[in-house]
Every structure is written in C-alpha cells, then in structure tokens.
Amino acid sequence: MKRVEAININGIVFSIDDDAYAKLSIYLDALSSYFEDEQGGREIIADIEARIAELFAERSGGTGQVVNIADVAQVIETLGTPEDIAGADSDTNMEETSPRPRQAEKPTHRLYRDPDHRYLGGVCAGISAWLGINPAILRLVFILATFFYGSSVVVYCILWIIIPIAKTTAQKLEMRGEPVTISNIEKNIKESFSDPSLKQSFRNFLNEAGEFVGKVIGFIGRFIGVIVGLFLFFTGICCTILFVSLIFVQDIAFNHWVEWDFLSFNELFRHIISPGSYTLLFICSVIVGALIIFALFFWGIKLIAGFQVKHKMLHVALSILWVIAIVAGVVVCFLEARNYAWRNEQLVEIKQIAPADTLFLAAIPSQMKISNNPMDVYYDKTNGCFYGKPNLHVRRSDDGQIKLRLNKEAQGKSRMDAYQYAENIEYNVVVQDSLLTFPPHFKVVPQDKWKFQTLDMVLYVPEGTVIVADETLCTDRALGRWFRWNFSTYCAWIMTNDEGLEPTSRER
Numbered sequence: 001m002k003r004v005e006a007i008n009i010n011g012i013v014f015s016i017d018d019d020a021y022a023k024l025s026i027y028l029d030a031l032s033s034y035f036e037d038e039q040g041g042r043e044i045i046a047d048i049e050a051r052i053a054e055l056f057a058e059r060s061g062g063t064g065q066v067v068n069i070a071d072v073a074q075v076i077e078t079l080g081t082p083e084d085i086a087g088a089d090s091d092t093n094m095e096e097t098s099p100r101p102r103q104a105e106k107p108t109h110r111l112y113r114d115p116d117h118r119y120l121g122g123v124c125a126g127i128s129a130w131l132g133i134n135p136a137i138l139r140l141v142f143i144l145a146t147f148f149y150g151s152s153v154v155v156y157c158i159l160w161i162i163i164p165i166a167k168t169t170a171q172k173l174e175m176r177g178e179p180v181t182i183s184n185i186e187k188n189i190k191e192s193f194s195d196p197s198l199k200q201s202f203r204n205f206l207n208e209a210g211e212f213v214g215k216v217i218g219f220i221g222r223f224i225g226v227i228v229g230l231f232l233f234f235t236g237i238c239c240t241i242l243f244v245s246l247i248f249v250q251d252i253a254f255n256h257w258v259e260w261d262f263l264s265f266n267e268l269f270r271h272i273i274s275p276g277s278y279t280l281l282f283i284c285s286v287i288v289g290a291l292i293i294f295a296l297f298f299w300g301i302k303l304i305a306g307f308q309v310k311h312k313m314l315h316v317a318l319s320i321l322w323v324i325a326i327v328a329g330v331v332v333c334f335l336e337a338r339n340y341a342w343r344n345e346q347l348v349e350i351k352q353i354a355p356a357d358t359l360f361l362a363a364i365p366s367q368m369k370i371s372n373n374p375m376d377v378y379y380d381k382t383n384g385c386f387y388g389k390p391n392l393h394v395r396r397s398d399d400g401q402i403k404l405r406l407n408k409e410a411q412g413k414s415r416m417d418a419y420q421y422a423e424n425i426e427y428n429v430v431v432q433d434s435l436l437t438f439p440p441h442f443k444v445v446p447q448d449k450w451k452f453q454t455l456d457m458v459l460y461v462p463e464g465t466v467i468v469a470d471e472t473l474c475t476d477r478a479l480g481r482w483f484r485w486n487f488s489t490y491c492a493w494i495m496t497n498d499e500g501l502e503p504t505s506r507e508r
Contacts, residue, residue, distance in 0.1 A: 004066055010046075010053040016067040023072045024052075030081065031182070047169040047185050051079065054170065080182045109177040112166035121160040121214065129175045157217060222306065229303025236296030243289045268377065271386075271450045273336045284329035291322045340411040340452065344418035347409070353402040356434035358466040359459075363473040366440040377450060378441065387441040390427065390455040394467060396495055397460035404429060404436070405460065410453045421451040429457075438473070465495045466504065 003018045016024070028049075035044045055075045056067055114125035117135060124142060128135035145152035166172045170180045178184055270278055353359075378387040397403070406429075410421035427442035442455045461467065469491055492504040 010050040012053045012057065014056050014067050020067050020069040020072045023069055027076055044185055048182060050168050051170045051180050108174045110174045111163060112171055112175040113163050114175060115165055122165060123156055123159045123163060126163060126175060161217060161221060225303040229300045232296050233300030236293050236300060239293050239296060243293060277332050277336050281329055281332050284325040287325040288322060291318060339413045341413060342415045342418045343409060343411045344415055344422050347422045349406040351404040351429060351431060353404060353431055354433065355402060358434060358468060359461060360435045360468050361473055362435065362437045362470045364437060364439050365472055384446045386444040386450050388453055388455065390442050390457055392457045394459045394461065394501055396500060397462045400462045403460050405458045407456045410451045412451060421453060425453050425455055427455055461495050463495055463497050466492060468492045
C-alpha cells in the first residue's frame with residue numbers, strides 16, 4: 001500500500017504516490033541547483049514545470065489517474081537531466097558518457113502565433129515557423145493579397161482569433177518542431193535574454209498592442225455572438241410554437257371549431273398512408289423537429305452565455321439519433337410512395353349534347369361549407385366518403401358537335417388498382433336540352449385511403465356558340481379557377497375561331 005499526495009504543478013493539481021513524489025522532488029531540486037545562478041534561471045524552471053505538468057496531463061488522460069514512479073521516470077527520460085546538459089557542454093567532440101542513454105522526445109509540430117517575431121498579431125510569423133519558411137515571404141503574400149483582394153484582411157483577423165499564441169517556451173519549441181527538452185528550453189530563454197534592450201522593449205510594446213487589438217476583436221466577436229445567439233433563441237421560440245401548432249393545435253381547432261367535414265393536415269395524412277407508417281413517421285417528425293429546436297436553443301444560449309461545450313458524447317449521440325430519424329422517415333416515405341407508383345391513363349367518358357346556338361351552364365349550390373377550405377379535398381366523416389373538386393374548361397370543337405369529355409384519373413400500387421380507383425369516381429352532369437347543370441363535387445366510393453383522384457371536364461362547342469353562366473357557377477369555387485377568373489365580370493361568352501372564347505357585351 002502506498003500513500004498518495006496531491007501536488008500543484010503550474011496551477012494543475014495531480015495525485016502522486018510517495019515513491020514518485022520523492023523521485024520528482026529530487027529531480028526538481030537538482031534542476032533548481034543547476035539553474036540557480038544561470039541567467040533567466042527562474043524562467044527556465046517555470047517553463048520546465050509547465051512542461052512537466054503537460055506531460056503528466058497527457059499520460060493521465062485527464063481521468064484523475066495517480067502519477068506513479070514510471071510516469072516520473074518517463075518525464076525525466078523525455079526532458080533530460082542537468083548531467084545531460086553538463087556533459088554536452090563540457091566537450092562537444094567527446095561522446096556523451098551518461099549512465100544510460102536518454103530517449104529523445106519525438107518532436108511535436110503545432111501551429112501557434114509567434115509573439116517574439118511578430119509585427120501585428122504574429123500570424124505570419126507563426127505560420128512561417130510551422131511551415132519552415134521565411135516569414136517575410138508570407139508577409140509579402142498577405143500584403144499583395146490585401147492590395148488585390150480586400151478579403152485577406154478578414155482572413156488575417158479570423159486566423160488571429162482561431163490560432164492560439166505561443167505563451168510558454170514549450171509551445172514556442174513545438175511551433176518550430178523542436179523537441180521540448182531542458183537544453184532546448186534553456187537555449188530558448190537565454191536567446192530571449194540576449195536581445196538588445198531596445199529591441200526587447202519594442203517587442204514588449206508590440207505584445208501589449210497585439211493583446212489590446214486581440215481584446216477588441218474578441219469583444220466584437222463576442223458582441224456578434226450574442227446577437228446571433230439571441231436570433232437563434234427567438235427562432236427556437238417561434239419554431240416551438242409552430243411545431244406544437246402543427247402537431248396538436250390544428251386537430252383541436254378543426255375538431256371543435258369547424259362544423260362539417262374539413263380535415264386538418266394530420267387527419268388528411270392519416271387517410272393517405274397506413275396507420276403503422278403514420279405512427280412511425282409521426283415519431284420521426286417529432287424527433288427531428290424537437291432536436292432542431294433543441295439545437296437552436298442550445299447554440300443560442302451557448303453564444304449568449306459563452307460557456308464551453310461539455311458532454312460531447314451526448315451531442316454526438318443526439319446527432320446520430322437525428323440522422324437515424326431522418327433516414328427512417330425517408331425510408332417510410334419511400335415505402336409508402338410505392339402505393340402510389342402508378343397513375344392510370346385517362347378513363348374517358350363522353351356525353352353528346354344536342355346542337356344549340358346558346359348553352360346555359362349552371363352549378364348546383366353546394367350544401368357543404370367550403371368557403372374557408374384552402375384544399376381541394378373534402379371528407380364526409382359520417383359516411384366515410386371523399387369529395388374532390390372538378391375542373392371545367394371550354395374549348396372550340398373541331399367537328400362542329402357539342403360534347404362534354406370527362407377525364408378521370410387516380411393513383412395506385414399497380415395499373416389495375418389505379419384504374420379501379422378512377423372508375424369509382426361518381427359524377428353526374430345533368431343535361432336538359434341546352435342547359436347543363438354541374439354538381440359542385442365529385443364523389444369517391446367509400447374507401448380507406450385517398451388515391452389522389454382528379455376529374456377534368458372539357459366542354460367542346462363549335463364556333464359562334466354563346467355560353468351563358470349563372471351566378472352560382474361564376475362565384476362558386478366548385479368548378480376550378482377558369483370560371484372564377486373569366487366569368488368574374490362577364491356572364492356571357494362567345495366561341496370565336498381565332499381567339500377562343502371572348503366576352504359579349506353583357507356585363508354583370
């Protein structure tokens with residue numbers, strides 16, 4: 001059994017057993033003694049401790065694992081000992097005679113902004129150090145790009161924000177791709193102390209100016225983030241209201257406030273697909289919509305409050321669930337679409353009408369309250385029947401006869417099914433001499449599902465025939481848009497040879 005102690009290295013608390021603590025204490029004492037009289041000794045020790053903290057954090061993985069003697073030995077092996085430095089400095093031409101060969105640390109090459117060689121934010125200097133090129137080349141590229149393309153300034157500012165600055169000596173060594181060892185840390189710090197005072201003062205000024213500009217850019221970015229967060233938050237509120245209304249409120253409204261047979265979207269959808277597919281599609285829609293709303297609220301609050309993202313695995317799980325819901329919904333729609341894969345060729349009925357110079361068209365007044373119905377499909381809940389709105393067009397007859405053509409269509413899983421659904425359309429035009437009376441709706445034989453039945457009527461009349469429509473036909477919505485547009489002002493039209501129907505002098 002070993003005793004475990006808590007130590008603080010560079011502001012990070014680690015748990016370490018007693019053997020490892022003793023070995024680490026001896027190592028740090030040796031470093032302190034070696035660099036005590038060196039120029040910048042304190043800075044060297046501080047950077048070494050910062051690197052030790054980074055190595056311990058990497059080995060423990062941030063899981064609270066106790067640092068043992070093997071971890072300390074590995075850190076010493078990576079950084080080196082004062083004896084390594086002394087042996088290398090004493091005689092570079094002699095072979096190093098350390099008790100055991102030290103394992104060289106594999107260099108880590110990372111991208112940072114270089115604060116020591118910067119003129120503004122250190123972006124060009126940091127990228128140049130990372131790429132191993134002269135920073136003057138990259139600065140010249142940015143200057144030329146700014147001259148020809150103003151967007152390069154925006155790119156520089158974005159890089160300034162997203163690329164971290166190399167604060168510690170270890171980070172500066174990683175920026176240049178050099179191993180983070182004691183000798184390199186010492187060398188880097190001594191080089192910084194060897195700069196002329198004027199140059200160092202100028203760099204300090206640039207550092208302070210750069211930090212100020214960075215804070216200004218950060219404030220602007222934070223302000224924009226708050227604005228975007230507020231927009232996302234209020235968008236989430238609007239989407240929540242719309243989502244709840246589409247799922248729940250419309251059924252309640254149509255069931256209690258609309259008197260006859262008007263279907264809400266949910267009710268109509270139930271009459272198109274199977275119950276099992278409807279349930280699964282409803283669940284997928286709820287999941288997709290709820291997760292989108294959650295994302296709007298989450299990112300809105302995150303941008304407003306500025307907190308860091310935690311529980312990333314939960315976010316990944318929710319993203320996977322969102323994708324699965326979308327894929328499942330698409331698969332259900334594809335499977336249900338197969339039930340409407342075929343649309344039959346037109347089932348045609350032709351009614352011959354006795355010749356007449358004037359035709360009178362009338363519509364039977366609708367007994368259903370359809371003035372507030374934006375759809376063309378109606379449902380009789382008592383009898384379980386669907387009603388559809390027919391369309392009537394008037395065209396010139398080529399053979400001089402008056403006839404009415406009824407084109408019926410429907411969709412189904414097979415061509416035979418589609419034909420049968422079209423054949424079940426019931427619609428009866430009453431013809432009495434020159435008077436044609438049209439019902440306001442066609443009826444579909446009671447069935448479980450709506451098969452997108454349509455009825456298009458074409459009235460063929462010879463040239464010179466006058467057509468007179470009654471007020472019900474012109475104002476009712478039953479027979480399509482043609483009559484609402486063309487008979488809104490005139491009630492009488494005449495068929496011409498070139499222009500088709502033209503209004504007569506009889507106005508409403």
